[in-house]
Amino acid sequence: MHNKALLSALWALFAGGISWYCLTVAREITYVTLADGRRQERSIPLLFRLLLPIVPNLTPLFRVERFAKSRERADRRLVAAGYEGLLNAEEFFSLRILVPLVLGTVWILATAAVFASTGKVGVPSARTKVFFYLVELLCVVIYPSSWLNRSLAQRHKSVQRALPFVLDLLTLSVEAGLDFMSGLQRTIERRQMDPLGEELLRVIREIQLGKTRKESLRAMALRIDMQDIRSVTSSLIQADELGVSVGSILRIQSDQMRARRFERAEKLANEAPVKMLFPLVAFIFPAVFLVLMGPFVAQVLNQGVL
Numbered sequence: 001m002h003n004k005a006l007l008s009a010l011w012a013l014f015a016g017g018i019s020w021y022c023l024t025v026a027r028e029i030t031y032v033t034l035a036d037g038r039r040q041e042r043s044i045p046l047l048f049r050l051l052l053p054i055v056p057n058l059t060p061l062f063r064v065e066r067f068a069k070s071r072e073r074a075d076r077r078l079v080a081a082g083y084e085g086l087l088n089a090e091e092f093f094s095l096r097i098l099v100p101l102v103l104g105t106v107w108i109l110a111t112a113a114v115f116a117s118t119g120k121v122g123v124p125s126a127r128t129k130v131f132f133y134l135v136e137l138l139c140v141v142i143y144p145s146s147w148l149n150r151s152l153a154q155r156h157k158s159v160q161r162a163l164p165f166v167l168d169l170l171t172l173s174v175e176a177g178l179d180f181m182s183g184l185q186r187t188i189e190r191r192q193m194d195p196l197g198e199e200l201l202r203v204i205r206e207i208q209l210g211k212t213r214k215e216s217l218r219a220m221a222l223r224i225d226m227q228d229i230r231s232v233t234s235s236l237i238q239a240d241e242l243g244v245s246v247g248s249i250l251r252i253q254s255d256q257m258r259a260r261r262f263e264r265a266e267k268l269a270n271e272a273p274v275k276m277l278f279p280l281v282a283f284i285f286p287a288v289f290l291v292l293m294g295p296f297v298a299q300v301l302n303q304g305v306l
Contacts, residue, residue: 042086045147051098058094067093080225081151082195096144104140108133155195156226162196163228164261167254174247180236181207199224214240228257 062071074089111132166187173183181204188201199220206216217233232253239249 042083044083044086047099047103048087048095048144051095051102052091054098055091055094058097059090062090062093076222076225077148077152079223080155081148082155082198083151084223092144092148096141099144100137100140103143104137107136107140111136156224158194159196159199159224159226160228160261160264162194163232164254164257166191166196166200167232167250167257171247171250171254174250180213180246213237228260231256 070093071089074092078084078087078089078092169187169191170180170183173186174180178186184200185204188197188204191197193201203216203220206219207213211219214237217236221230221233235249235253236246238244239246
């Protein structure tokens with residue numbers, strides 16, 4: 001009896017410590033301080049934050065030469081997703097191992113406990129259990145990569161939306177008599193901060209610290225890693241090298257970005273009927289048939305019974 005009470009107390013202390021640690025980590029918010037002093041929140045998943053303290057135990061495994069290309073690709077994607085300085089490739093690879101080990105184990109144990117609590121009635125077969133375990137393990141294995149892909153897609157989408165408006169403002173500023181740098185700085189100061197604004201603000205600060213405009217624009221194109229940005233930066237670099245008016249280049253790029261935006265909108269509009277087909281067939285049509293045919297079927301069944 002005494003041993004059981006001691007064991008229960010130890011389990012309670014362990015559960016309380018884990019809960020306190022999770023709550024403490026959940027309250028922490030990661031901020032990135034921008035070049036103008038503003039702070040932008042970066043949301044790393046709670047599961048990643050819980051596992052980061054033990055990540056350094058695995059990072060030496062990915063520092064070998066064999067993972068050099070993989071590290072370079074992962075670093076580019078993490079920078080493009082906006083997590084530069086918060087998460088590097090070695091930590092991300094370590095999380096891809098730790099997440100299945102920790103979360104997968106907890107999830108499988110919880111599922112096994114649920115199966116055990118159902119009793120003999122309703123217990124699934126061994127094949128069904130194995131299928132559930134494999135699906136759960138697959139979900140936790142692909143979670144880190146899917147999170148990075150989703151974050152990268154969201155950031156690129158934000159840049160795509162903001163780019164035509166920024167180019168329009170830059171074009172108006174340059175054509176009104178401002179030079180490129182003054183127009184860019186004024187545009188950033190009057191816009192709400194977003195991913196494109198962060199990158200342009202970094203370009204301004206890099207130029208002020210001694211980098212050439214060509215180097216700063218190329219570095220921005222490499223960080224964002226998006227075709228529209230590469231097109232704009234290449235045109236501006238060529239304008240600098242050839243002595244072409246920046247205002248005319250910005251006007252051309254602004255028109256092109258606006259045309260591409262309309263093309264993307266038309267493409268999404270054309271895809272909408274196809275995307276609506278499955279919800280219609282799976283959810284709306286059965287309800288409509290039930291409302292229309294339900295009374296008739298009930299009447300037929302009642303007449304058959306009678």
